[in-house]
Amino acid sequence: MxxxxxxxxxxxxxxxxxxxxxxxxxxxxxxxxxxxxxxxxxxxxxxxxxxxxxxxxxxxxxxxxxxxxxxxxxxxxxxxxxxxxxxxxxxxxxxxxxxxxxxxxxxxxxxxxxYRGMIDLARRSGHIQSIYAHAVYENDDFEYELGLHSDLKHKPAEDNRGQFKGAYAVAHFKDGGYQFEYMPKSEIEKRRARSKAGNSKYSPWATDYEEMAKKTVIRHMWKYLPVSVEMQNAxxxxxxxxxxxxxxxxxxxxxxxxxxxxxxxxxxxxxxxx
Structure with a gap:
């Protein structure tokens, strides 16, 4: 080498x-x-x-x-x-x-x-039927519940959605299972602060904040997705x-x-x- x-x-x-x-x-x-x-x-x-x-x-x-x-x-x-x-x-x-x-x-x-790269990599596994992420704003109708019967509901406000509140990601597997994760803005900001790219004006955080927030949630969920070891390492x-x-x-x-x-x-x- x-x-x-x-x-x-x-x-x-x-x-x-x-x-x-x-x-x-x-x-x-x-x-x-x-x-x-x-x-x-x-x-x-x-x-x-x-x-x-x-x-x-x-x-x-x-x-x-x-x-x-x-x-x-x-x-x-x-x-x-x-x-x-x-x-x-x-x-x-x-x-x-x-x-x-x-x-x-x-x-x-x-x-x-x-964000789009993470989606593309996940889909290549062949085990995921669909995967997506959405931003949540303070005026949206949003609720989620964890536990034995976890659930997530999101109805975006039609007009003024208010300030960014957080983001969630959902993956549906071909075997009928699913996985979802929600992350509030405070947690997203903590991860942004630890990122090398977090505060640079050349960073996608500066130009595409919502996309990077959604990517952050998908990356957090990554370890629960049915992807190969090689893709996990990548x-x-x-x-x-x-x-x-x-x-x-x-x-x-x-x-x-x-x-x-x-x-x-x-x-x-x-x-x-x-």
Missing amino acids: ATNETLKNQVATKQNNEVANGKKPMTINDYIDQMAPAMAQALPKHMSVERMTRMATTVIRTTPQLKEADVTSLLGAVMQSAQLGLEPGPMGHCYFLPFKNNKKGTTDVTFIIG VEHDEGTGRNIKDITPDDEAYVDIPEMVGDTPADGENEGE
Whole structure:
């Protein structure tokens, strides 16, 4: 297994050699194109590597902070999205969030699964008939009950729904069973505060709060869903850096194990909760 530092040195050496030989240094797009064969092997059959690389390069092009990020960290996030078959971009399947790593003095990239991504991953199990989540507002008619005969009823207000109150998720299994979870706003905010993405202005929490609130509830319910061990482990790496990405240097077929970041702050300098 090559180390993250080894990969950085390989990339730096390659770039220096190219400059010394009068060649134009490789861009992030060049590295993604070079990594395309490994991405093609990782992608689910229903997705094409051409579409994945196009979506990734579009996100990078429209987010200036990603262009300044550590190459291995960014490529790790790209490979993580390929391994899970989740498209980065406006659909909200997954996000690449830049963070300042104060210990290393670099900008690293955190991979974040979105609400629609969580729904997509759950449906792939083949054991779930339907899964959905909804936001609850203070003027909605909402009640839920736990115990031997648990129940949940929600009738959204038609006009002014008031302030956000919480969110719930429901999964119906093909064998006739079901699972639901409700989480009040106070609990959602606690989990947001512990998230690396919680307070960053580049975070989906800032742009799609309701979607992230619903994702938070589904992730909490995840351990009760009939999904594979591999999928359970994949979701555990949510809000971490990519793992086991194929080395982007052409002469080395090793895989790179990129550890999760520790002690990071958002790229915009805002403080993150623990």
